[in-house]
Amino acid sequence: MLLNILTAQFNITTIKFLQQFSNPFLDKLAQAITMTAEEYFIIIFIGIVYLCIDKKLGYLMAVTLLFSSTINYFVKCIFKVKRPIGTPGVRSLRLQTADGYSFPSGHTQGAAVFWCSLMKRLKKMIVYIVGAVMIVLVALSRLYLGVHRPVDVVGGFVFGIICVIVLNRIFQYDGYKKNLIVFLFIILPMIVITVYINDSKLYKELGAIIGFVIGYNIENKYIKFNPKTSVCKNLIKVIISVSGLLIVSILFKTFLPHGHVLDLITYFCGVLWFTAGDGLIIVKLSL
Template sequence: MIANILTANFNIIIIKFLQQFSNPFLDKLAELITMTGEQYFSIGAILIIYLCINKNLGYKLGFASLFSNSINGLVKNIFKVPRPIGTSGIRSLRLETAGGYSFPSGHTQNASVFWTNLMKNIHKHWIYIVGTIMILGVALSRLYLGVHRPVDVFFGFVIGFLSMAVVNRIFDFKDGAGNIYGLLVLVVIVCIITINYGNLDLYKQFGSITGFFVGYLIESKFIRFREKASYIQNVIKVFIASIGCLILELGLKAILPNLKVFEFFRYFIIILWVTIGTTYIIKRFKIYL
């Protein structure tokens, strides 16, 4: 019953309607917009926000994104809905971003988590306008590119929004213990998901959220770096974090066996570098105002 709804013909009718307007310009525009829903965009934006703009918002974005991605992996593995790729009358582009199952849309989830977090925490009219446009843009781009159905992007938005709401509610606790216990529950949930449906991506998410949790505990209690800095200092901070991540990413990948447990360890260490290593350097050498 549910599978029939998720793959119902109205999904294909909507995709074909959008694709009737296809042209080279819209193809490029859709590919450009869909890139803002990819993890590399989110990672880069969260890194900059965390180190340079608003540390607390960076934590909210990081935890919400990692939790959301794990829920995405869980739902995909439960329903195992194939993508519309190859359906008669559907043209599919940017297939390198269309691996795995279709439901729900990870790109739409990423956009939803990111922009609704900004809307929730930065009460500016332009954020609401830009955020709404970007979420709708990513969702429509996935349909236009023929790699998702309307139900995929709708539930991608819903799961992303709920993930944002849960994490922000946890951070609304006034005492530190409330934050810690709430975040620990998220880590445990991701752990259970990973053990039961553990593909490679889920182990990466588990390692990342565990590293983020440990880093949050240590940085909040012992380091407490300050984000406010000059333009040059912000460039230095992002460079230190990025070069360290690159070295750890390539170095650990070269020396560790290609096993899921080591993917957990690799991403755990990379996130610790950002949350503890980089922030310690920032405070130690006073790379702030």
């Protein structure tokens, strides 16, 4: 019954309706919009937030997005709904970001987590408006590009909202209690899912979230760098952080054997450097 709903004909009809307006300009616009919900854009934004604006917000967004991404992958593996790619009458673009299963939409879920986290934290009307518009546009872009059905983007939005609500509830606690809850209800489930599915992407996310949790707590207790400084100092922070990440990545990939464990260790060490290592240098340099 549920599978029939996920693959019902009205989903394809909706895609075809949107694609009847297709033209080169809208093709490029849809691809640009969908890129705002992709990994590199979000990583850069969270990195800037953590280093230069608000460490706590950057930490919350990173943990929420990593957990949400793992849940998205897990749900996709449960339902195993094929994408509409190749369906007669459906034109699909930007296929390099449309691998794996279709339900729920990872881009829409990521956009929902990203913008709703900002809304929850900042509580400003302009953020509510921009966020709501961007979530809708990302969802529409996935339909227009022919890589998801309406039910996929709705599912992505729902799962994204659930993750934001759960994580914000957890982050209301402080100290040891929060860390214990994060381990029991976020990291432990991610470990189980990662080992069960055994995919490189999940090992990277697991390494990253463990690195972020440990690194943030080390920085928050012992280092305590100030994210709110001048533009010039913030630029130096970003350069230090990126340089460190590149060095960690190159060293580990050069001298360690390839595999899932390497992925986990590389991302763990890279994020540990990002959250605490460069923070120590920032403090020592009085940035």
